[in-house]
Amino acid sequence: MFIPNLDQSYFELFAFEESFFVDNLRLDSRFRELQNEFHPDRFAGGTDRQKRASLQFSSFLNEAYQALKHPLPRALYLLQLKGIDVENYARHNTDPSFLMQQIEMREKLEGIGSDEDQLALFLTQVMDQYDATVSSVAACFDLNDWAKAAVETVKLQFLDKLRLEAEELESELDY
Amino acid sequence: MSLLQISEPGQTPYPHHRKLAVGIDLGTTNSLVAAVRNGVAETLPNLKNQHLLPSAVHYHAAEDRHGARILVGEEALALAVDSPVDTLVSVKRFMGRGLDDVHDDAHQDNYVFVANHEGMVQFKTSIGVVSPVEASAEILRTLASRGEETLGGALDGAVITVPAYFDEAQRQATKDAATVAGIPLLRLLNEPTAAAVAYGLDQQEGLIAVYDLGGGTFDISVLRLHRGVFEVLATGGDSALGGDDFDHAIADWAQHELSLVDLNLGQLRELLRESRRVKEQLSIQQEAVISLSFTKNTLTLSKDNFEKLVDSLLRRTIRACKRALRDAAVSVDDVDNVVMVGGSTRVPAVRLAVASYFGREPLADVDPDRVVAIGAAIQADILVGNKSDNEMLLLDVIPLSLGIETMGNLVETVVPRNTTIPATRAQEFTTYKDGQTAMVIHVLQGEREVVSDCRSLARFELRGIPSMVAGAARILVTFQVDADGLLSVSAREETTGVESSVQVQPSYGLSDNDIAGMIKASFEYADHDMKARQVAERILEARQLIEGLSSALEADGEKLLTVAQIARLENEMVKLEEVIDGSDPAVIKREVEYLSDLSASFAAKRMDASIKEALSGQTIETIGSEEGEK
Numbered sequence: 001m002f003i004p005n006l007d008q009s010y011f012e013l014f015a016f017e018e019s020f021f022v023d024n025l026r027l028d029s030r031f032r033e034l035q036n037e038f039h040p041d042r043f044a045g046g047t048d049r050q051k052r053a054s055l056q057f058s059s060f061l062n063e064a065y066q067a068l069k070h071p072l073p074r075a076l077y078l079l080q081l082k083g084i085d086v087e088n089y090a091r092h093n094t095d096p097s098f099l100m101q102q103i104e105m106r107e108k109l110e111g112i113g114s115d116e117d118q119l120a121l122f123l124t125q126v127m128d129q130y131d132a133t134v135s136s137v138a139a140c141f142d143l144n145d146w147a148k149a150a151v152e153t154v155k156l157q158f159l160d161k162l163r164l165e166a167e168e169l170e171s172e173l174d175y
Numbered sequence: 176m177s178l179l180q181i182s183e184p185g186q187t188p189y190p191h192h193r194k195l196a197v198g199i200d201l202g203t204t205n206s207l208v209a210a211v212r213n214g215v216a217e218t219l220p221n222l223k224n225q226h227l228l229p230s231a232v233h234y235h236a237a238e239d240r241h242g243a244r245i246l247v248g249e250e251a252l253a254l255a256v257d258s259p260v261d262t263l264v265s266v267k268r269f270m271g272r273g274l275d276d277v278h279d280d281a282h283q284d285n286y287v288f289v290a291n292h293e294g295m296v297q298f299k300t301s302i303g304v305v306s307p308v309e310a311s312a313e314i315l316r317t318l319a320s321r322g323e324e325t326l327g328g329a330l331d332g333a334v335i336t337v338p339a340y341f342d343e344a345q346r347q348a349t350k351d352a353a354t355v356a357g358i359p360l361l362r363l364l365n366e367p368t369a370a371a372v373a374y375g376l377d378q379q380e381g382l383i384a385v386y387d388l389g390g391g392t393f394d395i396s397v398l399r400l401h402r403g404v405f406e407v408l409a410t411g412g413d414s415a416l417g418g419d420d421f422d423h424a425i426a427d428w429a430q431h432e433l434s435l436v437d438l439n440l441g442q443l444r445e446l447l448r449e450s451r452r453v454k455e456q457l458s459i460q461q462e463a464v465i466s467l468s469f470t471k472n473t474l475t476l477s478k479d480n481f482e483k484l485v486d487s488l489l490r491r492t493i494r495a496c497k498r499a500l501r502d503a504a505v506s507v508d509d510v511d512n513v514v515m516v517g518g519s520t521r522v523p524a525v526r527l528a529v530a531s532y533f534g535r536e537p538l539a540d541v542d543p544d545r546v547v548a549i550g551a552a553i554q555a556d557i558l559v560g561n562k563s564d565n566e567m568l569l570l571d572v573i574p575l576s577l578g579i580e581t582m583g584n585l586v587e588t589v590v591p592r593n594t595t596i597p598a599t600r601a602q603e604f605t606t607y608k609d610g611q612t613a614m615v616i617h618v619l620q621g622e623r624e625v626v627s628d629c630r631s632l633a634r635f636e637l638r639g640i641p642s643m644v645a646g647a648a649r650i651l652v653t654f655q656v657d658a659d660g661l662l663s664v665s666a667r668e669e670t671t672g673v674e675s676s677v678q679v680q681p682s683y684g685l686s687d688n689d690i691a692g693m694i695k696a697s698f699e700y701a702d703h704d705m706k707a708r709q710v711a712e713r714i715l716e717a718r719q720l721i722e723g724l725s726s727a728l729e730a731d732g733e734k735l736l737t738v739a740q741i742a743r744l745e746n747e748m749v750k751l752e753e754v755i756d757g758s759d760p761a762v763i764k765r766e767v768e769y770l771s772d773l774s775a776s777f778a779a780k781r782m783d784a785s786i787k788e789a790l791s792g793q794t795i796e797t798i799g800s801e802e803g804e805k
Contacts, residue, residue, distance in 0.1 A: 028401065029401075032401060032404040032568075035404065035568060035570060036404060036568050039568055039570070039658070040597060040657065040658040041362065041558060041568060041569065041658060042568075044332075044361055044362065044558045044559075045559075045560060055597050055655070055657055055658070056599065058597045058658075059596075059597045059598050059599035059655070060599070062570075062594070062595040062596070062597065062598055063598070063599070063600075065595075066594075066595070167501060
């Protein structure tokens with residue numbers, strides 16, 4: 001069995017250029033092709049060595065796929081490749097107006113209580129902002145402006161968390 | 176290209192020798208075995224042409240005329256009313272569970288439990304103590320020999336299905352049962368995934384929701400199929416909910432309506448059996464009559480009334496569907512097919528509720544009792560190597576988050592739930608005390624942030640960490656979950672390479688209620704957890720400060736500070752100790768900051784002193800070595 005290289009970057013693994021733009025359809029099909037070949041089920045009757053290698057590579061594939069599939073982990077991974085620690089960066093470069101906005105949105109979510117229509121509206125707003133932020137993250141990467149990309153990625157992190165919280169609230173309201 | 180076939184003396188290789196493989200659905204109420212024969216997957220009947228084997232095992236003290244002391248299946252079930260203690264049914268509910276878990280289980284009333292040395296559930300019967308693993312092994316053995324008799328030879332491999340919701344302990348217990356029964360296990364397969372396979376949905380593309388309401392468990396899985404790859408996007412459910420609960424709902428209602436009190440075990444079993452019969456009748460008619468041997472009164476249950484009794488149970492299943500779709504990040508409109516699994520989906524109210532939520536008629540053509548075994552047989556046939564050209568592949572996810580305990584009674588998630596497996600995740604941790612040379616790695620499962628609310632899976636120690644200041648050691652903890660969902664954890668100190676690891680073989684399973692409850696609670700208590708986490712973090716911070724400062728004062732206090740300065744610091748430390756007990760994070764934070772500021776100049780002095788000492792130390796050493804060279 002071919003012993004796959006676990007040191008390559010996720011982009012190299014899927015034969016992509018190192019970029020924020022990822023063709024999701026191609027990613028999906030590359031992922032499935034590779035899993036099809038290397039998943040532990042393919043080595044159910046293999047040697048221990050084969051089983052171990054396939055377990056490692058298949059795990060690595062899953063990790064890489066999850067990292068590239070969605071914009072937020074992809075942005076974080078790209079920044080990591082560029083040597084930028086987003087958390088540390090955020091601590092020293094917080095945009096005060098964004099901080100204010102964070103506080104306001106949180107208060108708004110808390111104020112909604114069990115009003116379903118308000119919550120739906122809120123979720124739409126968050127999603128719109130999320131999509132807009134993804135676009136601006138993309139633009140920053142496009143211009144090789146890593147510092148600004150980090151700032152925008154931090155915003156994306158916040159919006160993602162807010163969306164999750166709003167969705168949880170929504171599912172508690174039903175039934 | 177084929178390999179040279181080497182055969183043992185006396186064994187003739189067949190030109191197209193097919194390996195013998197079966198799929199086994201080890202169910203709560205019934206179990207089945209299936210195999211692919213002449214290209215068709217079908218369940219295998221016994222000599223009486225019965226396909227379902229009731230998951231019941233009876234133990235009797237005296238040998239019967241065939242010399243047997245153990246009965247499995249229908250014969251065992253027949254004895255359930257007369258000797259409830261010696262007849263084990265629904266043992267699947269107790270697989271991999273500790274005695275503490277089942278005390279609040281609604282179904283425990285029928286058995287006499289004892290704990291083994293690890294606290295695991297065991298049943299006390301007339302022939303002695305029997306574990307759920309042993310009882311399950313009896314069922315597996317019966318099915319495996321049915322397979323061997325039908326297929327004409329020893330089995331080369333088997334796939335056994337488990338609910339997607341089964342945790343580590345429950346999966347391990349199922350594997351153990353296969354080992355005890357002497358079955359060559361190829362893989363554990365999630366039941367809903369098997370059902371989708373049985374429908375041949377691997378030939379299509381799209382999203383599938385599998386709604387599996389069995390006797391004892393409810394599972395919802397969201398799968399995506401694309402060019403032969405089954406990807407489990409999310410699983411959810413309620414593993415303490417099933418058709419048995421419908422029976423219990425009827426039984427509770429009847430007990431109340433008929434004012435039945437102080438029923439003995441046998442009477443309870445009869446009432447449950449009658450409730451089940453009535454439930455099944457209501458699938459085809461508008462009302463049914465409950466009549467029992469121990470009371471003259473009868474009771475009529477209408478279909479409408481029955482639906483009211485089970486309404487809240489159905490709503491629980493729909494709620495779990497919503498959550499699974501959310502975890503999969505898809506909307507209900509994206510779902511292309513809904514597959515019905517489990518005998519309880521024959522109840523019309525169930526189909527109605529599912530159709531109305533998903534907005535489409537669910538698939539139910541394949542017998543919902545057999546569909547899982549059939550899918551398992553198809554998968555077993557592939558894994559054993561009979562279909563080498565088959566492209567089908569199953570990518571599964573883990574049902575509950577895995578993490579480790581960190582300081583201050585908190586859980587740090589390492590592998591979040593619904594992560595595709597196999598998965599390897601590593602995270603770095605450090606020591607919190609100066610000179611700490613050992614670290615306990617406590618592995619936990621669950622969605623909550625506080626240790627006591629999660630389930631402990633394993634605990635092991637990493638020793639031989641070099642003595643360093645707090646926070647300097649780098650300990651890499653690696654979680655590896657294999658394709659069956661079984662976990663191993665290792666810890667490694669990066670500077671020295673000392674290592675320690677554990678294959679998680681939990682002595683303590685999760686209770687069914689726990690699993691569903693833990694996920695639910697993680698959302699309900701999110702706020703409370705957040706606060707608890709804040710408090711715990713502040714307390715930790717405060718204790719570290721006090722500890723660090725005390726040892727610094729002891730070492731260098733008198734050398735570097737005046738008596739008044741020392742007194743002032745000690746005074747503040749006592750104050751901080753007091754507010755720690757108050758558990759108001761803001762107050763603790765304020766005191767910590769005050770004390771840190773106050774001790775800042777002392778810290779600076781120590782730093783200077785230690786640099787001087789280090790420099791002078793080096794001089795002495797250098798001189799020493801120069802002298803040595805002379």
